[in-house]
Amino acid sequence: MNILLLNRSPKAHSTTLDMTKAFLNGLCQTEPAHIQYISSYDKNVKYCQGDLSCWFRQDGRCIIQDDDMNDILAAMKESDVIVWSFPLHCHGLPASLKAIWDRTIAFLKINMTQGKTYVEHERTFDLTAKKHVVIVGGGYPYYPDNFAAVKTLMQIYLKHPAMACICETALLDASAPEIEPLKEALFARLHEAGIEYGKTGQLSAETVRQLESPLVPNETYIAMINSLAPETKAQ
Ligand SMILES: Cc1cc2nc3c(=O)[nH]c(=O)nc-3n(C[C@H](O)[C@H](O)[C@H](O)COP(=O)(O)O)c2cc1C
Numbered sequence: 534m535n536i537l538l539l540n541r542s543p544k545a546h547s548t549t550l551d552m553t554k555a556f557l558n559g560l561c562q563t564e565p566a567h568i569q570y571i572s573s574y575d576k577n578v579k580y581c582q583g584d585l586s587c588w589f590r591q592d593g594r595c596i597i598q599d600d601d602m603n604d605i606l607a608a609m610k611e612s613d614v615i616v617w618s619f620p621l622h623c624h625g626l627p628a629s630l631k632a633i634w635d636r637t638i639a640f641l642k643i644n645m646t647q648g649k650t651y652v653e654h655e656r657t658f659d660l661t662a663k664k665h666v667v668i669v670g671g672g673y674p675y676y677p678d679n680f681a682a683v684k685t686l687m688q689i690y691l692k693h694p695a696m697a698c699i700c701e702t703a704l705l706d707a708s709a710p711e712i713e714p715l716k717e718a719l720f721a722r723l724h725e726a727g728i729e730y731g732k733t734g735q736l737s738a739e740t741v742r743q744l745e746s747p748l749v750p751n752e753t754y755i756a757m758i759n760s761l762a763p764e765t766k767a768q
Contacts, residue, residue, distance in 0.1 A: 549670035559727020665694035670702030
């Protein structure tokens with residue numbers, strides 16, 4: 534199995550990546566896998582210029598040829614499973630991931646057809662034919678609709694991805710004795726989820742519910758986060 538792991542955190546040490554690695558460790562237990570890892574750090578992706586000339590060339594080639602997007606497009610084509618791993622930024626996609634998505638427009642042709650649900654463009658390559666896993670990190674548990682926009686986007690763009698939005702990722706950056714057991718519990722859940730995905734090719738509704746459930750009550754989470762504030766630490 535060829536897995537493409539696209540981690541799109543702008544940080545040198547991405548906590549979302551830590552979570553995704555726990556998931557992939559589980560997945561790789563079930564079947565031999567080759568993982569190609571591409572991070573925002575290693576690759577330069579320029580913004581789409583919006584001229585849509587790719588739709589008329591109809592060969593899947595973007596007009597921008599002097600950055601790393603061709604490598605990413607080639608890796609997408611070669612993979613069996615694409616893992617989209619990213620932090621939630623302002624309830625949406627981090628800019629570096631949006632830049633990649635916009636550039637995949639080069640797979641489309643100007644020609645349109647009426648699909649089952651949407652009006653669709655003909656494509657030189659159908660990204661939705663791949664299997665997709667989406668792992669999103671965020672820092673706001675107990676926040677209704679925190680991930681709603683991203684979930685809708687992913688469903689529309691990737692069609693039926695296996696997806697988990699983890700709401701207490703901000704804790705993973707911290708190393709306090711009371712936080713360690715929470716990290717362990719979260720990584721264990723992700724590891725199990727990876728095994729489940731490897732065996733079934735999907736994540737059950739119950740697994741997603743567990744992954745997305747906060748590990749601690751709201752007041753405890755707030756107290757833990759506040760204990761990291763500089764003025765608290767100085768006391
Ligand atoms: C610009 C920015 C915006 C953010 N917006 C949100 C948000 O809307 N909701 C949320 O739950 N977390 C938000 N966060 C917190 C991050 O999603 C969280 O800390 C993340 O999981 C960090 O992952 P990383 O280490 O992989 O970058 C934001 C962080 C940044 C830097």
